[in-house]
Amino acid sequence: MVRQNWSDDDLAQGLHEHDPEALETLISRYSRELFYFIRLVLDGVGVVQDAEECVNDLFVAAWQEIDSFDPERGTLRTWLTMRAKYIALDRRRQLCRRQAYTLQTTEESRQWGTSDGGGGRNTSRWGGHDSDNRFSLTVYAEANMEHLIEQSERREELRLALAMLPELDRQLIYLRYFKFASTEELAAKTGLTRTAVDTRLWRARKSLREALRERAHEYERI
Numbered sequence: 001m002v003r004q005n006w007s008d009d010d011l012a013q014g015l016h017e018h019d020p021e022a023l024e025t026l027i028s029r030y031s032r033e034l035f036y037f038i039r040l041v042l043d044g045v046g047v048v049q050d051a052e053e054c055v056n057d058l059f060v061a062a063w064q065e066i067d068s069f070d071p072e073r074g075t076l077r078t079w080l081t082m083r084a085k086y087i088a089l090d091r092r093r094q095l096c097r098r099q100a101y102t103l104q105t106t107e108e109s110r111q112w113g114t115s116d117g118g119g120g121r122n123t124s125r126w127g128g129h130d131s132d133n134r135f136s137l138t139v140y141a142e143a144n145m146e147h148l149i150e151q152s153e154r155r156e157e158l159r160l161a162l163a164m165l166p167e168l169d170r171q172l173i174y175l176r177y178f179k180f181a182s183t184e185e186l187a188a189k190t191g192l193t194r195t196a197v198d199t200r201l202w203r204a205r206k207s208l209r210e211a212l213r214e215r216a217h218e219y220e221r222i
Helices: 008-016 020-042 048-064 076-114 130-163 167-177 183-190 194-221
Strands: none
Touching: 008 020, 008 076, 020 048, 020 076, 020 194, 048 076, 048 194, 130 167, 130 194, 167 183, 167 194, 183 194
16 A cells, blocks of 8 residues: 655655555655656667666665665665666666667678679679688678677577576566566466566566676686
8 A cells, every 4th residue: 555644764664674565655656756767867778668677676676675775875765866877877788788789780781791792793892802802701701600609609598597597487587578568467467466576577687697697707717
């Protein structure tokens, strides 16, 4: 139940006591404001779902990490805003890296498709003699193959990391990020509350990040 008459101090105390009504009231009071703030931080990068996920991550963090809130250093609203900023900036970096990769692969595909535009004669961007052109194409093909292998390995790492999750978490991840189901739809399908769904998704994403990071460190040691 939303407690409109609670002050922010009451909310902080309720969160410390893990009172679900405090979290519901916090979401009701600040979700819209922080959603628009996060959209400003993302500044046109990504889609609405990215901002929504940042908001979900924020309130899960508030629920689980309220002990880091120090009322002597600022208000609860300021603490939430700062946490929202860091979460949104982290998402923005992820989205920018993803966009940069997409642009790079698109340009590589365009170059590959136009490198032999002269009816069997290499006439344009590779330049020089045929032997030089063949050498350039070979180097490019090998680099492209290495890239494809790397992407395949990453997909395999993700598959293995997903397999380590509890069955319900795997189902939630699949429906949310592959079938684009909303939080409300997941709650209705699983019988969980929306807060419980958001919490499980947050924990699942955290587990996936940690598993992928550990695998990356293992490769570095080889």
